[in-house]
Amino acid sequence: MAPNKEEMLDMYRKMLLIREFEETVANLFSQGQIPGFVHLYVGEEAVAVGVCSNLGDKDYIASTHRGHGHGIARGASVEKMMAEIFGKIDGYCKGKGGSMHIAAVELGFLGANGIVGAGLPLAAGAAFANKYLKNGGVAVCFFGDGASNRATFHEALNLASIWKLPVIFVCENNMYGISMSQERHQNINDIADRAVAYGIPGVSVDGNDVMAVYEAAAEAIKRARAGEGPTLIECKTYRFRGHFEGDACVYRSEEEVNEWKKKCPIQRFGTSLLEMNIASREELDAISAEVKEQIKNAVEFARKSPYPDVSELTTDVYCD
Amino acid sequence: MANIVLMPKLGLTMKKGRITGWLKNEGDRVEQGEPLLEVMTEKVNVRVESPFTGVLYKILCPAGSTLPVSVPVAVIADEGDDEASLEAAVSEALAALQEALAGGGKEEERKKEARPVKPFVVFAGERKVSPRAARLARKEGVDIGLISGSGPGGRVVEEDVRNYLEQLKGGQSYQVLPIDGMRAVIAERMSASRKQAAHVTIMEEVDVTALRDVREQLNAQDSSGRIKFSYTDLLVKFTAEALTEFPMVNSRSSENEIFLPGSVNIGVAVALENGLVVPNIKNAHQLSLEQISTKVKDLATRARNNELDPEDVENGTFTISNLGMFGAEGFTPIINRPETAILGVGTIRTKPALVDGRLEKRYFMTLSLSFDHRIIDGSLAAEFLSRLKEMLEDPYPWFGLQPQKNEDLLISAGGGKSPRQIRRAYKDGINRLMETAPDVVMGFSALTEGIFFDDGAVSRLNKELIAVALSVYIKCEYCITAHIYKAMELGATPEQILEAANVAVFFGGGAALAYTATLVQDCIEAFGGN
Amino acid sequence: MEMTYSQAINAALREEMKRDDTVYILGEDVGIFGGCFGVTAGLIQEFGPERVLDTPISETAIVGSAVGAAAAGLRPVAEIMFMDFMTVCMDEFFNQAAKMRYMFGGKVKVPLTLRTVCGAGLGAAAQHSQSLEAWFTHMPGVKVVMPSTPADAKGLLVSSIRDDNPVIFIEHKMLYGVTGEVPEGEYTIPLGKADIKREGRDVTVVATSLMVHRALVAAETLAGEGIEVEVVDPRTLVPFDKETLLQSVEKTGRLVIVHEAVKNSGFGAEIAAIVAEEGFDFLDAPVKRVAAPFAPVPFSPPLEAAYVPSEEKIIEAIKSLF
Numbered sequence A: 001m002a003p004n005k006e007e008m009l010d011m012y013r014k015m016l017l018i019r020e021f022e023e024t025v026a027n028l029f030s031q032g033q034i035p036g037f038v039h040l041y042v043g044e045e046a047v048a049v050g051v052c053s054n055l056g057d058k059d060y061i062a063s064t065h066r067g068h069g070h071g072i073a074r075g076a077s078v079e080k081m082m083a084e085i086f087g088k089i090d091g092y093c094k095g096k097g098g099s100m101h102i103a104a105v106e107l108g109f110l111g112a113n114g115i116v117g118a119g120l121p122l123a124a125g126a127a128f129a130n131k132y133l134k135n136g137g138v139a140v141c142f143f144g145d146g147a148s149n150r151a152t153f154h155e156a157l158n159l160a161s162i163w164k165l166p167v168i169f170v171c172e173n174n175m176y177g178i179s180m181s182q183e184r185h186q187n188i189n190d191i192a193d194r195a196v197a198y199g200i201p202g203v204s205v206d207g208n209d210v211m212a213v214y215e216a217a218a219e220a221i222k223r224a225r226a227g228e229g230p231t232l233i234e235c236k237t238y239r240f241r242g243h244f245e246g247d248a249c250v251y252r253s254e255e256e257v258n259e260w261k262k263k264c265p266i267q268r269f270g271t272s273l274l275e276m277n278i279a280s281r282e283e284l285d286a287i288s289a290e291v292k293e294q295i296k297n298a299v300e301f302a303r304k305s306p307y308p309d310v311s312e313l314t315t316d317v318y319c320d
Numbered sequence B: 001m002a003n004i005v006l007m008p009k010l011g012l013t014m015k016k017g018r019i020t021g022w023l024k025n026e027g028d029r030v031e032q033g034e035p036l037l038e039v040m041t042e043k044v045n046v047r048v049e050s051p052f053t054g055v056l057y058k059i060l061c062p063a064g065s066t067l068p069v070s071v072p073v074a075v076i077a078d079e080g081d082d083e084a085s086l087e088a089a090v091s092e093a094l095a096a097l098q099e100a101l102a103g104g105g106k107e108e109e110r111k112k113e114a115r116p117v118k119p120f121v122v123f124a125g126e127r128k129v130s131p132r133a134a135r136l137a138r139k140e141g142v143d144i145g146l147i148s149g150s151g152p153g154g155r156v157v158e159e160d161v162r163n164y165l166e167q168l169k170g171g172q173s174y175q176v177l178p179i180d181g182m183r184a185v186i187a188e189r190m191s192a193s194r195k196q197a198a199h200v201t202i203m204e205e206v207d208v209t210a211l212r213d214v215r216e217q218l219n220a221q222d223s224s225g226r227i228k229f230s231y232t233d234l235l236v237k238f239t240a241e242a243l244t245e246f247p248m249v250n251s252r253s254s255e256n257e258i259f260l261p262g263s264v265n266i267g268v269a270v271a272l273e274n275g276l277v278v279p280n281i282k283n284a285h286q287l288s289l290e291q292i293s294t295k296v297k298d299l300a301t302r303a304r305n306n307e308l309d310p311e312d313v314e315n316g317t318f319t320i321s322n323l324g325m326f327g328a329e330g331f332t333p334i335i336n337r338p339e340t341a342i343l344g345v346g347t348i349r350t351k352p353a354l355v356d357g358r359l360e361k362r363y364f365m366t367l368s369l370s371f372d373h374r375i376i377d378g379s380l381a382a383e384f385l386s387r388l389k390e391m392l393e394d395p396y397p398w399f400g401l402q403p404q405k406n407e408d409l410l411i412s413a414g415g416g417k418s419p420r421q422i423r424r425a426y427k428d429g430i431n432r433l434m435e436t437a438p439d440v441v442m443g444f445s446a447l448t449e450g451i452f453f454d455d456g457a458v459s460r461l462n463k464e465l466i467a468v469a470l471s472v473y474i475k476c477e478y479c480i481t482a483h484i485y486k487a488m489e490l491g492a493t494p495e496q497i498l499e500a501a502n503v504a505v506f507f508g509g510g511a512a513l514a515y516t517a518t519l520v521q522d523c524i525e526a527f528g529g530n
Numbered sequence C: 001m002e003m004t005y006s007q008a009i010n011a012a013l014r015e016e017m018k019r020d021d022t023v024y025i026l027g028e029d030v031g032i033f034g035g036c037f038g039v040t041a042g043l044i045q046e047f048g049p050e051r052v053l054d055t056p057i058s059e060t061a062i063v064g065s066a067v068g069a070a071a072a073g074l075r076p077v078a079e080i081m082f083m084d085f086m087t088v089c090m091d092e093f094f095n096q097a098a099k100m101r102y103m104f105g106g107k108v109k110v111p112l113t114l115r116t117v118c119g120a121g122l123g124a125a126a127q128h129s130q131s132l133e134a135w136f137t138h139m140p141g142v143k144v145v146m147p148s149t150p151a152d153a154k155g156l157l158v159s160s161i162r163d164d165n166p167v168i169f170i171e172h173k174m175l176y177g178v179t180g181e182v183p184e185g186e187y188t189i190p191l192g193k194a195d196i197k198r199e200g201r202d203v204t205v206v207a208t209s210l211m212v213h214r215a216l217v218a219a220e221t222l223a224g225e226g227i228e229v230e231v232v233d234p235r236t237l238v239p240f241d242k243e244t245l246l247q248s249v250e251k252t253g254r255l256v257i258v259h260e261a262v263k264n265s266g267f268g269a270e271i272a273a274i275v276a277e278e279g280f281d282f283l284d285a286p287v288k289r290v291a292a293p294f295a296p297v298p299f300s301p302p303l304e305a306a307y308v309p310s311e312e313k314i315i316e317a318i319k320s321l322f
């Protein structure tokens, strides 16, 4: 079931929304207006959007330290996300979590995560709950190439496999874990190969091709909903910016970055929408203008929102 | 609108960085995301992208500058910006830069704090004892129950035990300062001018409304009703505290030496049938208010019964003489030599005063400090007295108390708030005056063409003006202030008030006017006229 | 010589690697990247990738392999990028490194140094800002070091590396840029020796890591008000220098403990207990602790600022004892 025109334009819009959001955050961060660390998703938009466009109400996603894109793709409000990144009370987590812990559990978004690889067992657990409750929902876990070396990756895949859990493990192979290139941190080319060890399907796709990601995810989710167990999907992609803002990127060359910028997933998708006559230049430009406006409003919203009161310090530690 | 480029924060711990080069010149066009400058952090050289699209209008910080993050480094012009707005942006950014670089100064200011207040112990009652104090008391074999605590919550701490031991040993610790140099010259001149101490007396009027409130609250704290703190008790406590800050005022002197005792022993003058005796409270600065109160009563009783021991009157360091209880307002007490200063306490009187823009009835007391000018300089004495005044006027923190709301303090002219109350008060007043001084009332009523008795025709303002005149005539400060306040509130001009006050002259009140002229003028000023 | 805390640690690593070729470094991004906070910068250039090993994101394997290598004769210096990640390699540290010598009847040495980073202040939120030192003081077999100045950091790191026991060396991220005088040449500071950072007669403040600096500012302010504060920096929590603590409390009679970790079951509780047991009679006032509230570290800047003990809170606690 290929997406219709409306759905495709929505995917394009979401990708642009992520891009504009992240570039705005980069800008604000360098101007000292955002505290803490921020890890941006620029260049990897096709993965989150390709996967999340397949999800429904009952489904969960678990994310990473690079989680803004996953939240936006899942339909989170950019206002509340921006407010959270500013540390304001109207943010998704009342400003207590910040960029690395944005969550919107009401949308099935189980949160960004400060611990690399922590999401995999969590997603397996959410999938277990869905299976237990027989509600037809699945769970998706996004994680990086670097995370695939954590014990949690191996333990979660094995568990999901033997319990046939409705979970999709989406590896965002952006070729680096901070400064460690994939070829230095593991002896394989395709992380999808690791699926064999756990007796589950593993597929490797072009992570900068949103339709390819969409299709692979659709297939895996169909399997999961049908009770056939987990799938490992590896999306090969690249982060255009540093690991975190302020990273001077001494470990990779400018040529490499420029090479990948040519494969920009948004430009690619835009071009194919035009080529396939799904959208006109004007339509795409209009979307772009709307997105810019939306992000401007989000920043405005975040700026206006107050900081949490100091009394918030010790609330939410326990349920009442 | 012109955009300001700030020094970027690169990396997790970056606090400052050095601009190693600008990749664009002033006047160049830059796109957002295009490299604009290079910054060297602790670790690496980073190319910083322009956060804005526009023309690089002004570089504020040239290559080579080392700067903290987030300070302005350049101004980028947007399309359509005019020269003036750009220059304004530049000077604003420069000012922000200067301020950020100057920094620091504010911090210092913030740190300056008022003198700390360490609350007094009021009831020593249920005492807590620190382990350290208990150990020392055990070792020295003293009964800790006899020692009052000065630690938090009245806990007996080591210092209390040590002081108590000192006291037991009768060991008067003191310092000896030679009277030489300038002090010797002053001493010689001063003693030449007068045989013994060179007496000077200074006076301060102290607003004791808060002290009165504190006294009420403290007395209410003791549910047994056994303890009633007197003003003398409170004065002893505060004076002892102030004396610890001004040891020279607590000194004793001989012809050529000044002794600075290590303790504050405050004498309280007790009037006897045929004379006066001044027993003193040893170590008053270390006692709880309750202990002081007990001690004052005990000494007074024993003084009256002629049962004082010699040590009760020896080694005093300062004396308080309260003639206020006999109605004296201010006086010039004589120093109890070899002490060098004495505090005279006057009676408490009420007066109207402006507090936070409201007219209030306040309580005032006059303190007179006589000091030996040979030993204590006038400025020091004045400083001491004003420190004492400062403490007495805001006694709350010393007892951890809050002011009580007291509506009784509010003054409403004419004895009431509603027009009917005011009218009745006037009538009562006039009626009373009719009995004592009928000619005055008749005179006034003649002057005002009988309007005083014509309720309907005269405005409230006129009535207030007449009341002003009347109160000047009878020299009642309280009434004068209250009625001037009320009259001005009703719209009276300063001229009208002065005219009303002048009316009193017609009726033999010339002396009254002289007496109150300044008060009338003060009131007019205080309440907003000139 | 004037140096930053970060440079001092770097210098200690360099000197020890030169001195002893069984010393090697391993951790995430410690090589060409120079470490997440730049502490290991330049070492890979000097000692090569054989002795400065970039690892995958595999804390379990980092610590576990270091324990094995230490037992087999090497002196690993492992880096765990943030102390918060110690949670994912606790078995390797707690069940393996800490107990191995004891379990084996004293027949093995585990000369492992584990460097890691604690503390709030960067807006890094709940999983990158914790101060978990108390956990490690509850581990017989492990030594716990928490330097507060560049000079201490260097001398203590050298001692940690030379020590034959597993040592956790806890750095504070807000201290990396702090500069201080560091002695020239080789020197060591013994583990288990506290340092009196400021002498005073009225009250003892025991503070660790970043809090030492805040306590010193508080002491300076209070000196202006006539309260002389003695600031004691234990420097190592295990072994703990009881003598210095008790001597100081005997002198002053008052004790305030300041740490950034949450108050509940923090190391301050241990210090207070030591004084209650062995110095009770010295006390002229109850022991006070100034520490973080019982909550995770918040992200929002005003909340984070209120979370970490401030100079004001230290001053308030000290004043409450008089």
Ligand SMILES: Cc1ncc(C[n+]2csc(CCOP(=O)(O)OP(=O)(O)O)c2C)c(N)n1
Pocket: A065, A066, A114, A115, A116, A117, A143, A144, A145, A146, A147, A148, A172, A174, A176, A177, A178, A243, C028, C057, C059, C081, C085, C088
């Ligand atoms: C358990 C743990 N170890 C180390 C880190 C520090 N860290 C944060 S992100 C990161 C790299 C993650 O690489 P990858 O999984 O490929 O994700 P990417 O950043 O490339 O999106 C590391 C090492 C962490 N957060 N958690």
Ligand SMILES: [Mg+2]
Pocket: A144, A145, A146, A172, A173, A174, A175, A176, A177, A178
């Ligand atoms: Mg990666």
